Amino acid sequence: MSEKPVKGQAKKEHCIAKPGKKPAVHIFQEWCKGCAICVAFCPKKVLEMGKDQKAHVVYPEKCIECALCAKRCPEFAVFVSEKSIKDVKNKNGGEK
16 A cells, blocks of 8 residues: 555545544554554554553544554554454454
8 A cells, every 4th residue: 555646536635534434453462562663654643552552543533544554563463454353354264
């Protein structure tokens, strides 16, 4: 995913959350090392560091699905999807 607009899209249009759509942003807490890279790169400030010194999803409704947080995480602790994590695990034969 790129921060550049898609052909035919207004310059700022790609930076606006889609109405009625709540993307799933998940932090796997057991993998998070508390480096705060994901928090720093999130353009919409969806993530914040918690008292436990780990990243937490605070404003999931603001997410624009750019996945900069997931791309930058050195521990692969961030997961961005339009579906819930439970749906993805069920589809792939994981937890039920």
